Amino acid sequence: MAFVPASDLGILDSPEEVLSTMTKDGKRRWLYPVESAGRYLTRRKIVGWALIVFFVVLPIVRVGGKPALFLDVARREFTFVGTTFYPTDTFLLMLMLLTAFVGILLFTALFGRVWCGWGCPQTVYLEFVFRPIERLVEGTEHARKKRDDAPHTGEWYARRALKYAAYIVVAALLAHTFVAYFASWDRLIRWMTGDPRDHWGYFVLMAVTTGLIVFDFAIFREQMCTIACPYARLQSVLVDPDSLIVAYDPDRGEPRGRGKSRDGKGDCIDCFACVRTCPTGIDIRDGLQMECVACTQCVDACDSIMDRVGKPKGLIRYASEHELEHVPTKRVRARTILYSIVFVGLLSAFTFKLATRNAYDVNVGRNVGAGMSAPFITMPDGQIANQLRLRVRNQLGKPVTFTVEAETPQGASVIVIGPSPVPLKPGEMKRVNILVRAPRATFINGTADATFVLRFSDGQSVEEAFPLLGPSR
Numbered sequence: 039m040a041f042v043p044a045s046d047l048g049i050l051d052s053p054e055e056v057l058s059t060m061t062k063d064g065k066r067r068w069l070y071p072v073e074s075a076g077r078y079l080t081r082r083k084i085v086g087w088a089l090i091v092f093f094v095v096l097p098i099v100r101v102g103g104k105p106a107l108f109l110d111v112a113r114r115e116f117t118f119v120g121t122t123f124y125p126t127d128t129f130l131l132m133l134m135l136l137t138a139f140v141g142i143l144l145f146t147a148l149f150g151r152v153w154c155g156w157g158c159p160q161t162v163y164l165e166f167v168f169r170p171i172e173r174l175v176e177g178t179e180h181a182r183k184k185r186d187d188a189p190h191t192g193e194w195y196a197r198r199a200l201k202y203a204a205y206i207v208v209a210a211l212l213a214h215t216f217v218a219y220f221a222s223w224d225r226l227i228r229w230m231t232g233d234p235r236d237h238w239g240y241f242v243l244m245a246v247t248t249g250l251i252v253f254d255f256a257i258f259r260e261q262m263c264t265i266a267c268p269y270a271r272l273q274s275v276l277v278d279p280d281s282l283i284v285a286y287d288p289d290r291g292e293p294r295g296r297g298k299s300r301d302g303k304g305d306c307i308d309c310f311a312c313v314r315t316c317p318t319g320i321d322i323r324d325g326l327q328m329e330c331v332a333c334t335q336c337v338d339a340c341d342s343i344m345d346r347v348g349k350p351k352g353l354i355r356y357a358s359e360h361e362l363e364h365v366p367t368k369r370v371r372a373r374t375i376l377y378s379i380v381f382v383g384l385l386s387a388f389t390f391k392l393a394t395r396n397a398y399d400v401n402v403g404r405n406v407g408a409g410m411s412a413p414f415i416t417m418p419d420g421q422i423a424n425q426l427r428l429r430v431r432n433q434l435g436k437p438v439t440f441t442v443e444a445e446t447p448q449g450a451s452v453i454v455i456g457p458s459p460v461p462l463k464p465g466e467m468k469r470v471n472i473l474v475r476a477p478r479a480t481f482i483n484g485t486a487d488a489t490f491v492l493r494f495s496d497g498q499s500v501e502e503a504f505p506l507l508g509p510s511r
């Protein structure tokens with residue numbers, strides 16, 4: 039096999055480097071990671087493309103008349119597979135986010151950074167979309183590095199322009215899909231096909247989002263994982279010696295060395311294949327490092343080297359630190375038990391709250407100032423009138439109507455100011471003014487406890503209590 043020196047691919051100039059993506063004088067070190075075919079790369083490609091399809095399809099597929107995932111920030115409504123959360127569902131959303139957060143803690147304690155290497159959009163789109171385009175247009179990593187280091191020619195500029203043109207097209211598609219999660223495709227298509235003067239904000243939004251995507255995947259790249267991502271920073275507290283990591287087995291590999299004679303040497307032939315393939319530019323043989331995104335490229339690279347030299351695969355493999363120290367790995371341990379209990383508790387609370395969530399959210403308030411300067415008035419027939427405001431939200435996926443009546447105090451009546459029954463579209467929140475009249479005799483010390491019943495056309499009813507104000511006796 040033809041070895042390309044690691045330094046030829048922009049990595050490991052000096053063992054004293056602090057950051058794999060920075061030169062000694064603080065400049066950016068461009069990486070040229072070689073793709074290594076193998077069992078993990080094949081599986082990661084399948085998972086990666088399934089996730090890409092999922093990402094594209096989710097805002098297109100409709101469940102209950104709405105996109106499967108729709109984060110309508112403008113209306114503060116979030117829809118997940120047919121269930122819409124409204125601003126009044128803050129507690130439910132908080133439970134959902136807490137459940138997801140503890141789930142990440144549990145997952146990381148058990149499986150390390152599997153998410154980073156297999157599921158994170160940064161890895162998936164960089165490795166399976168943008169780098170393949172780069173290889174197609176600019177050739178292999180070695181050829182690209184040689185061309186980049188030499189004085190730039192017309193060919194260099196032409197290839198670079200073609201690559202960026204392809205990046206912009208792909209980034210624009212991704213930007214539209216991403217924005218569709220927040221605006222929906224229906225609205226996006228209206229913006230796209232409407233008069234540009236009415237939707238200039240759309241063009242600005244798309245230009246900025248596309249620009250950020252191109253910047254991230256063409257320029258910033260692995261630095262998102264090594265410098266910017268907070269999840270990487272959390273690793274030191276989330277991972278312990280029993281967590282699954284991608285690791286080099288020094289007992290088997292050391293002392294490393296090249297040459298045909300293997301006397302006294304370990305299995306590592308010091309070929310640098312694992313370093314040349316690493317997308318974050320590190321040497322896995324230096325031990326667990328924050329920059330490692332557990333992408334398994336070094337596993338595939340080393341496995342193919344082991345095949346060639348007739349040694350068993352797995353010099354670099356999924357293992358725990360304890361396993362490498364020949365200490366049995368404990369999958370069940372205090373932190374995984376604690377995380378599991380909290381996770382199941384939160385998930386149960388979320389499921390219970392969701393299952394018992396009311397179909398209608400009703401709120402009663404006083405409507406002082408809307409035609410009445412005083413909190414109550416005495417009508418010519420001696421009855422006391424209060425003007426109130428109902429805020430009613432239909433949390434179902436179907437249209438309904440409702441009427442309002444007063445159950446207490448005795449003799450009270452309700453006049454809806456506006457059409458009655460009141461129509462409510464799916465998800466709609468409506469404010470309705472009502473005039474409540476009650477006999478003067480029902481007021482004690484200036485108040486009378488009223489109970490309102492809202493009867494909905496689907497047969498459900500909601501009761502709300504509210505104190506009426508009146509004269510003190």
Ligand code: SF4
Nearest residue numbers: 306307309310312340
């Ligand atoms: S690929 Fe394997 S054999 Fe080659 S340097 Fe890395 S660990 Fe050693």
Ligand code: SF4
Nearest residue numbers: 316330331333334336
């Ligand atoms: S060390 Fe291996 S698993 Fe970690 S980022 Fe580099 S290639 Fe991927």
